[in-house]
Amino acid sequence: MQYKYQLILLGSEVGAKSQILSKLFQKLKDLxxxxxxxxxxxxxxxxSDYLGNQPAFGVYFGDIDGKHKDLDITERLLKEGTMILPVYFGIPDDGAFAKEIPYILSNQNGIRFIESETDRIANIILESFELLRSTRKIFISYRRNESTSVAIQLYEALESYNYDVFLDTHTIGKGEPFQDEIWHRMTDCDVIVLLNTPKFLESHWCKEEFAEASTKKIGLVQLVWPNHDIKKIDSGSHISYPLILKESDFVDNIYNNKDKSKLVDxxxxxxxxxxxSVRARNLASRQDNLITDFRNIAVECGRNVTVxxxxxxxxxxxxxxxxIYIPTIGIPQSTSCQSAEIRHELEVNMSTSVRLIYDDLRIRDKWLKHLDWLNDNFKKDILTLKKQDFKSWLLATK
Structure with a gap:
C-alpha cells in the first residue's frame, strides 16, 4: 500500500506506550x-521514517519530573497541523498536566493515563485516521416503570465522556414523530446499552427495540438486573455483551425502584x-455485513468489484x-470520504467517482429524501446509494 498512517510517539519512555500499542493493534484486528x-x-x-505527505497523529507522553523531550519535533508537527494528544499520569488537581506536558502543548486537550482509559486512547487514534468514525453514538433502551433513574444516570455519565447519547425522554424534540425517531436514532447508533430488567420483554416497545437491534445487527451491552435470568433475552441477538449486575452495584443495594435506584460510581x-471496547468491534461487524451484501449483489449483476x-x-x-464504494454505517456523511487512501485515489485519478453505500432500513423519510435531493442537485462524483437500490442501480449502470 502506498499510503500508511503514521503514529508518532514522543516524550518519555513509559509502560503506557506498549499498553496503548497493544490495544491499538488488537482494535485493528477487530476492524x-x-x-x-x-x-x-x-x-x-x-x-528517516517520517513522511510529511502522509497522514499522521502524535501522542506525547508526559514526564512526572517535568523533563520534557522531543520539543523540536513537537513544534514542527504542530506547525504542520498534526494533531498531538498529550498523555499525563499524575493527579489533575495537583497540576500534573502543567508539570508533565511541555508548554507548547498546553492548549491541547490531554488525557490522564489510567489502565481503564487505554481503550479510549486507542479509539482516539483510530478516529484521527478516520478508521473509526469520530461520532460516538449510543442508544439507551430501557423500561420506564423499572429503570428510569438508572437510564438518566447513564445518559448523563456517557454524555460527560463525549458520547452522543439517545434517551427518549431527553432527546426527541417536541412535534417529532416519536417512534420514527427512535428507529432512526437506533439505526445510526454504534452500541445499544440495554437495561435488562425483569419485565423488560413485557413491554411491547422494548421487545420491538430488541428485535430491531437483532435485525440491524447492532451490538448490545446488556446490563442484567440482579436476580434476573439473562436467557430470556439473550437468544437471537447478534453481538451481545452481558454485564451481570449485583445488588452491591447499586447505591444502598436499591435496584428495584425506578425513581431512586442508582449505580455506584x-x-x-x-x-x-x-x-x-464494544464500539469498534460492532461497527466493523456491521460494515462487513454491508460489504458482503453489496458484493454478492454486484456479482449477481455481473459486476467485477474488489474489496x-x-x-x-x-x-x-x-x-x-x-x-469507489464506501460502506457507511448509519446516515451517510461527507466525512466518510476523508480517509487517506480515498483522498489519494481522488487526487491521482480524476475519473474516480464515489458511492456511499448504506442500509436505509428505518432511516426517516425526511433524511432519505434529503439524500436523494443531494444526489440530484450536487456534485455527481460523490453520491449515496441505498441498499434497496443496489440491484437496480448496478443493472442500470452496467
Missing part, C-alpha cells in the same frame, strides 16, 4: 485491518469501559473510470 497500514514513528528515527465506570484491505470496494469500468 479487520492489517497491521501494515500503520507506521510507528519514534523520535530517534523521526528524520465503579459500576458506571465499568459500563463506560465496556461500551468503548480492498482498507474496507472499501473498487470497480474498474471498461471506460477507464473507477468507482
Amino acid at each position: 479487520g485491518l492489517s497491521d501494515n497500514i500503520l507506521r510507528i514513528v519514534v523520535a530517534e528515527n523521526f528524520s 465503579i459500576a458506571v465506570e465499568e459500563i463506560i469501559q465496556k461500551v468503548e 480492498q484491505p482498507e474496507k472499501f470496494i473498487t470497480e474498474d469500468l471498461p471506460s477507464g473510470k473507477r468507482i
Whole structure:
C-alpha cells in the first residue's frame, strides 16, 4: 500500500506506550485491518521514517519530573497541523498536566493515563485516521416503570465522556414523530446499552427495540438486573455483551425502584469501559455485513468489484473510470470520504467517482429524501446509494 498512517510517539519512555500499542493493534484486528497500514514513528528515527505527505497523529507522553523531550519535533508537527494528544499520569488537581506536558502543548486537550482509559486512547487514534468514525453514538433502551433513574444516570455519565447519547425522554424534540425517531436514532447508533430488567420483554416497545437491534445487527451491552435470568433475552441477538449486575452495584443495594435506584460510581465506570471496547468491534461487524451484501449483489449483476484491505470496494469500468464504494454505517456523511487512501485515489485519478453505500432500513423519510435531493442537485462524483437500490442501480449502470 502506498499510503500508511503514521503514529508518532514522543516524550518519555513509559509502560503506557506498549499498553496503548497493544490495544491499538488488537482494535485493528477487530476492524479487520492489517497491521501494515500503520507506521510507528519514534523520535530517534523521526528524520528517516517520517513522511510529511502522509497522514499522521502524535501522542506525547508526559514526564512526572517535568523533563520534557522531543520539543523540536513537537513544534514542527504542530506547525504542520498534526494533531498531538498529550498523555499525563499524575493527579489533575495537583497540576500534573502543567508539570508533565511541555508548554507548547498546553492548549491541547490531554488525557490522564489510567489502565481503564487505554481503550479510549486507542479509539482516539483510530478516529484521527478516520478508521473509526469520530461520532460516538449510543442508544439507551430501557423500561420506564423499572429503570428510569438508572437510564438518566447513564445518559448523563456517557454524555460527560463525549458520547452522543439517545434517551427518549431527553432527546426527541417536541412535534417529532416519536417512534420514527427512535428507529432512526437506533439505526445510526454504534452500541445499544440495554437495561435488562425483569419485565423488560413485557413491554411491547422494548421487545420491538430488541428485535430491531437483532435485525440491524447492532451490538448490545446488556446490563442484567440482579436476580434476573439473562436467557430470556439473550437468544437471537447478534453481538451481545452481558454485564451481570449485583445488588452491591447499586447505591444502598436499591435496584428495584425506578425513581431512586442508582449505580455506584465503579459500576458506571465499568459500563463506560465496556461500551468503548464494544464500539469498534460492532461497527466493523456491521460494515462487513454491508460489504458482503453489496458484493454478492454486484456479482449477481455481473459486476467485477474488489474489496480492498482498507474496507472499501473498487470497480474498474471498461471506460477507464473507477468507482469507489464506501460502506457507511448509519446516515451517510461527507466525512466518510476523508480517509487517506480515498483522498489519494481522488487526487491521482480524476475519473474516480464515489458511492456511499448504506442500509436505509428505518432511516426517516425526511433524511432519505434529503439524500436523494443531494444526489440530484450536487456534485455527481460523490453520491449515496441505498441498499434497496443496489440491484437496480448496478443493472442500470452496467
